[in-house]
Amino acid sequence: MPEGDVVWRTARRLHAALAGRELTGCDLRWPSLATADLSGRRVLEVASAGKHLLARLAAHDGEPPLTLHSHLRMEGSWYVERTGSDGRGRRSASGVRAVLTTGAWTAVGHKLGMLDLVPTSAEADLVGHLGPDLLGPGWDADEALRRLLAQPRRHLGEALLDQRVLAGVGTFYMAEACFLAGVSPWTAVGELPAPARFVALVHRLLDANKDRTGQVTTGDLRRGRENFVHARSGLPCLRCGTTVRVAPVGAPPQERTAFYCPRCQPGPAPTDDGRPQAPLGSARRRPARASAAPPGSRVRR
Ligand SMILES: [Zn+2]
Known part of the structure; x- marks a missing residue:
């Protein structure tokens, strides 16, 4: 799943391709936006806010500035290709959710997890809940610590994953x-x-x-x-050689997987049945029950 650094790089790439240019074409393959046409609008900038992407578009035809907001969720991506090239073989056509075309470059949003179009003045409705952005220009370590x-x-683990x-x-x-x-x-x-x-470490x-x-x-x-x-369950810890394990963190149904070394990371740890665990991703080559996170794991104090 793309994290803040990947989203930050995506914003930088989109900004380099689109900022200052006018959209000559727009195709939003998203139910609520099917009739939206951004053609003629100039892209002011593309920025990231945590794991969110904000493409800001200038006012046009008496309409206010707009922000096209997207989130990559699990497997989304944006890629840039030269306008007129067919992007052949890069991604499945059925996964395309947004196409923004300029004279020189075309940005294609693939398997996006969210897509919204709002007046730029209402961006806070979408990202106002976020804590300090680790890669934002106004990174605020004190506020992050307070939260x-x-x-x-x-x-x-649960607190860290809370955006x-x-x-x-x-x-x-x-x-x-x-x-x-x-x-x-x-x-x-x-x-x-x-x-x-610890907050400084995460930022670094x-x-x-x-x-x-x-x-x-x-x-x-x-x-x-x-x-x-991360993703190394069943493999020896690179520092001490103890087998790395994985267990859920957070409350259902929003629990996520946490990988850890029981020896290097003392403290509360989940109980599990001790059965062998495989590295993340290897379950795809195994029967379904070889899933990395052991069901029924509970946390002991
Ligand atoms: Zn270790």
């Missing part, structure tokens, strides 16, 4: 930050030893990855060694 500590009994606390963290950075801090994702936020340092991880393709938290770019625990 993180606001519910001291909440599990750290109202910190905008931009997904399961990858949640798991890696907890590993690097040496705490389990089920640690109560109020028991985090050095919360301000995303910031360090925003300019490169791929996410690296180990400093080691070799394949399979880029990160410590």
Whole structure:
């Protein structure tokens, strides 16, 4: 799932291709927007806010400035191609949800999880709930810390994934930050030893990855060694050799997967039946019951 750094790079790429240019074509394949036509509007900028993308369009024909808002959710992407090229073989045509055409470049939104069109003055209705944006120009570490500590009994992993606390963290950075801090994702936020340092760590991880393709938290770019625990269930911890495990964090039905090393990350941990776990993604090659997250796992204190 794309996290803040991927969305930040997507915004930068779209901005470079579209900003300052007039849309000569627009095709929004989204039920509520099927009749919307943005042709003739000039793109002012494309920005990210946490995991949200905001394409801001100038006023046109007496109509106010508009913002085309999108979210990549699980598998969405935006790609840019030269206008007139057919993008052959890049993505399935049935997955296309938005096409924004300019004289030089065309941006194609593929398998987007959300698409909205609102007056720019109403953007806050869509993103006003977000906590401080880890990669935003106005990153506010103090406010992030305040929001993180606001519910001291909440599990750290769950709080980190709440976009109202910190905008931009997904399961990858949640798991890696907890590993690097040496705490389990089920640690109560109020028991985090050095919360301000932890917030700074999360910020540093995303910031360090925003300019490169791929996410690296180990400093080691070799394949399979880029990160410590995320998606590595069943494999030995790169630091201590203990088998990395995975269990749900957060309350159903919104629980997410948290990967952790039981030895490097002492503290509250989920009980599970101890059965072998496979790395994330390997379940696709196995029977369905080999799913990474053990059902029925409970948290022990
Ligand atoms: Zn370990």
